[in-house]
Structure formats: structure tokens, C-alpha cells
Amino acid sequence: xxxxxxxxxxxxxxxxxxxxxxxxxxxxxxxxxxxxxxxxxxxxxxxxxxxxxxxxxxxxxxxxxxxxxxxxxxxxxxxxxxxxxxxxxxxxxxxxxxxxxxxxxxxxxxxxxxxxxxxxxxxxxxxxxxxxxxxxxxxxxxxxxxxxxxxxxxxxxxxxxxxxxxxxxxxxxxxxxxxxxxxxxx
Amino acid sequence: xxxxxxxxxxxxxxxxxxxxxxxxxxxxxxxxxxxxxxxxxxxxxxxxxxxxxxxxxxxxxxxxxxxxxxxxxxxxxxxxxxxxxxxxxxxxxxxxxxxxxxxxxxxxxxxxxxxxxxxxxxxxxxxxxxxxxxxxxxxxxxxxxxxxxxxxxxxxxxxxxxxxxxxxxxxxxxxxxxxxxxxxxxxxxxxxxxxxxxxxxxxxxxxxxxxxxxxxxxxxxxxxxxxxxxxxxxxxxxxxxxxxxxxxxxxxxxxxxxxxxxxxxxxxxxxxxxxxxxxxxxxxxxxxx
Numbered sequence: 001x002x003x004x005x006x007x008x009x010x011x012x013x014x015x016x017x018x019x020x021x022x023x024x025x026x027x028x029x030x031x032x033x034x035x036x037x038x039x040x041x042x043x044x045x046x047x048x049x050x051x052x053x054x055x056x057x058x059x060x061x062x063x064x065x066x067x068x069x070x071x072x073x074x075x076x077x078x079x080x081x082x083x084x085x086x087x088x089x090x091x092x093x094x095x096x097x098x099x100x101x102x103x104x105x106x107x108x109x110x111x112x113x114x115x116x117x118x119x120x121x122x123x124x125x126x127x128x129x130x131x132x133x134x135x136x137x138x139x140x141x142x143x144x145x146x147x148x149x150x151x152x153x154x155x156x157x158x159x160x161x162x163x164x165x166x167x168x169x170x171x172x173x174x175x176x177x178x179x180x181x182x183x184x185x186x
Numbered sequence: 187x188x189x190x191x192x193x194x195x196x197x198x199x200x201x202x203x204x205x206x207x208x209x210x211x212x213x214x215x216x217x218x219x220x221x222x223x224x225x226x227x228x229x230x231x232x233x234x235x236x237x238x239x240x241x242x243x244x245x246x247x248x249x250x251x252x253x254x255x256x257x258x259x260x261x262x263x264x265x266x267x268x269x270x271x272x273x274x275x276x277x278x279x280x281x282x283x284x285x286x287x288x289x290x291x292x293x294x295x296x297x298x299x300x301x302x303x304x305x306x307x308x309x310x311x312x313x314x315x316x317x318x319x320x321x322x323x324x325x326x327x328x329x330x331x332x333x334x335x336x337x338x339x340x341x342x343x344x345x346x347x348x349x350x351x352x353x354x355x356x357x358x359x360x361x362x363x364x365x366x367x368x369x370x371x372x373x374x375x376x377x378x379x380x381x382x383x384x385x386x387x388x389x390x391x392x393x394x395x396x397x398x399x400x401x402x403x404x405x406x407x408x409x410x411x412x413x414x415x416x417x418x419x420x421x422x423x424x425x426x427x428x429x430x431x432x433x434x435x436x437x438x439x440x441x442x443x444x445x446x447x448x449x450x451x452x453x454x455x456x457x458x459x460x461x462x463x464x465x466x467x468x469x470x471x472x473x474x475x
Binding site: 014015017018029030058061062112119163 | 209212244300399
């Protein structure tokens with residue numbers, strides 16, 4: 001483990017995680033809205049937003065899976081030290097982190113009819129977040145919202161699984177947007 | 187304040203509650219199990235709401251608590267003081283100034299905005315519980331979207347009373363999927379459940395959290411020939427004269443005398459401050475400080 005793993009967490013965990021969570025909650029309750037989330041400074045290639053989500057929500061109770069380019073020893077060490085979360089296979093993960101091209105959504109947990117909440121939350125590192133592109137409709141959206149999504153068909157398939165399905169968080173530098181399974185995209 | 191972690195709960199507990207809140211927002215109306223903690227107040231006093239409030243609160247928040255619409259009851263005052271002491275947040279009784287409002291059994295009369303969060307204290311989160319005591323069975327009923335029993339219950343209301351007699355905790359269907367207990371708010375408040383604010387529901391004893399994102403479609407269950415009606419006492423507020431707010435009935439003497447007044451104390455005093463006076467109300471006077 002390198003010394004860099006020990007830095008980059010919240011300086012004031014209780015207050016910074018509270019503020020970060022409000023950003024996450026706003027994003028998840030208003031799909032398509034782009035919210036600020038900062039506080040953590042994770043090692044590359046993680047964005048500030050993705051790192052802040054991890055330290056806000058993950059601990060020894062939550063399996064984390066790193067997909068593709070994010071699965072480096074430096075990132076593993078950082079997550080282990082900062083959150084204590086076990087790093088697990090994709091099938092077992094509550095939180096999955098990666099770029100869109102590196103993710104295999106078909107193996108992730110989508111919950112069961114009795115417990116649809118036992119599903120993975122996917123943190124997708126994005127090159128950019130913009131309120132343009134695809135149209136979003138659903139709970140949390142007054143009329144319609146716009147967001148640049150990485151893939152339409154996969155997200156439409158996910159929405160069709162409701163009430164099962166995956167919930168997505170899109171992160172880019174210090175910003176986050178979210179797409180829960182209830183949002184219909186076109 | 188330094189004697190406690192910010193907002194009382196430890197960070198691991200808050201993370202667990204925060205994860206449950208996010209899943210609740212992603213599956214509106216579904217009750218997410220969570221590991222409810224012992225709080226320094228008894229079950230039934232809002233331990234679920236307090237845990238949800240503690241998990242979402244930031245130091246910048248302005249916190250309001252109402253109990254049946256009133257800011258000045260024991261429950262509301264003690265929860266407000268709890269967060270003043272453990273989180274150092276400022277508190278208010280004015281609905282428009284608050285960013286987080288914890289409520290027991292009412293939705294404020296003042297329409298809420300996108301910047302506000304409403305946290306409900308929930309005693310029994312399971313709408314089917316009085317019809318089916320088994321958790322295994324009710325969970326299966328939600329999974330199969332098997333809500334016929336609830337309609338039978340409403341039908342039996344009609345056959346026994348000539349109308350749907352359920353007056354509070356009136357069941358709703360969320361986004362055409364989950365039947366949800368809106369907590370024991372009067373059915374007068376049901377039409378307000380589709381609102382711009384985030385709504386979070388916490389049941390401490392029953393260990394459930396559920397949520398409604400802004401603008402979620404919430405429909406009160408009814409029948410075509412017996413449509414849902416948001417009812418209230420057919421009077422006006424004795425203090426402020428309001429005809430469209432939810433009213434409490436008060437017995438005022440030993441001879442059966444009674445008066446009606448707004449259950450939402452902030453709404454009522456704001457109206458009186460603007461010069462509205464009801465039949466039993468004295469003209470508004472600034473409080474001597």
C-alpha cells in the first residue's frame with residue numbers, strides 16, 4: 001500500500017459526507033439534474049465525484065466492484081483504506097464503478113420481486129455531463145429532463161425491469177447526475 | 187454539541203440509512219428495510235423520522251418540526267431541541283423558511299418547494315398489515331402486486347357506512363405500482379402527496395424507510411362510482427377564518443361548546459398576522475417581547 005492511499009478522504013467526515021449525500025440524494029430524486037459533489041480527492045483515474053460517492057456510501061457492509069480501467073492497485077488500496085469496503089466480483093457487488101465500455105450490466109444484481117432494493121448501484125465515470133441529448137421522463141421530473149446518456153437501449157431495458165433493475169449514477173469531475181430504474185429514456 | 191457526532195448518529199449508521207433512502211427514492215412507495223437504532227426517545231415518538239432527518243441533515247439546514255400541524259407540542263419541541271443540541275442547526279416555525287421539515291401526521295398547508303424536504307414519522311408503514319398480519323405474506327402481495335384485499339376493505343367500508351369511511355392513513359398507489367401508507371395524515375392531505383419537495387418516510391420500530399421523489403404520481407385508491415374525496419370539517423377556522431385549511435375540533439367548555447381551528451399553527455398565525463380574524467378570534471397583536 002502506498003502512502004497516497006491514506007490521503008484524499010473527507011477531512012471532516014460527518015459534515016462533508018452530509019453535504020455530499022445531499023448532492024447524491026438531489027441527483028437521485030431529480031433524475032437528469034446535475035449536482036455538485038466534492039470533498040474526496042481519490043487517485044486517478046477516479047473522479048472527485050465518484051470518490052466522494054464511495055466514501056459517502058460505502059463501508060464494510062457494501063461489496064464494491066471495480067470494472068476495467070478503474071481496477072488498479074492504487075484505487076483498490078484507496079477504497080480499502082478509506083471505506084473498508086470489500087472488493088468483490090460483479091455479481092456480488094452493491095456498488096459497481098467503471099467507465100461505460102468496461103461495464104457488463106447483465107451480470108449485476110437487479111434485486112428480487114420481494115426485495116427489489118437488493119440491487120446494484122452503478123457509478124459510471126463519464127467524459128462529460130450535459131443537460132442535453134436524451135429525454136428523461138418519470139418520478140422526480142416535472143415534465144421532461146435532458147441528459148447525455150452513454151447508451152439508450154441498455155437503459156431502456158433496465159427501466160423495463162421495474163420494479164427490479166439497476167440504479168445509475170453518472171460522475172464527471174465534481175459533478176453527479178443519476179438515473180434510477182423508474183426513469184424512462186428516449 | 188461537541189459531545190455528540192454531528193446529528194447524533196454515528197457515521198456508519200448514517201451511511202446505512204442513506205443507502206436505504208437512495209433505494210427508496212429509486213423504487214417509490216417500496217418499503218426498504220433498514221437497521222433502525224435505539225434513539226434517546228421511545229418508539230412511537232418519531233424515532234424513524236428522527237433517524238431519517240439525522241441522516242440527511244447538513245449544518246446549513248433550517249429545521250422545522252410539526253406534530254399534527256402544530257409547532258408547539260411536546261413531541262415537536264423536543265425533537266427540535268434534540269437537533270439544536272446535537273447538530274447545531276437553526277430551527278424555525280415558519281414553513282417557508284425551513285429546508286427540512288419533520289412531520290407527524292400532517293402536510294403543511296403552505297405549498298412546499300423543490301428546495302425543501304419533508305420527513306414523515308410513520309407508525310405502521312405496511313398498508314396491508316391490518317388486513318394480513320404476516321410479513322411474509324404482505325411482502326409476497328407487494329411482489330405480485332396483489333392488492334385486491336385493499337379494495338375489498340374499501341368496498342366493505344362502502345357497504346357498511348355508505349361511503350369510504352377511512353379518514354386518515356388513506357392508502358395510495360404510487361406510480362401505478364406500489365400501494366403505500368402515506369402515514370396517518372388526514373385524507374384531506376392526500377392530494378398534496380404529488381409535490382415538488384422530496385418526501386421521506388421513516389418507521390423506527392418497524393424498521394422501514396420509503397420515499398417519494400418530487401412530482402411522483404400518487405393516486406388515492408377509490409372506485410369509479412365512489413371517487414376519492416378529500417374531506418375536512420365543514421366549518422371555518424375560529425381564529426383566522428380560513429375556509430380551506432384542515433381543522434381541529436376543540437371542546438371549549440363543559441356545556442358541549444366547541445370551536446374549530448387550523449391544525450397548521452404556522453399557517454393560522456401567518457393569516458392572523460395579515461389581519462384575517464375568525465368568529466372566535468381576537469384581532470392579532472404583536473407578542474410583547
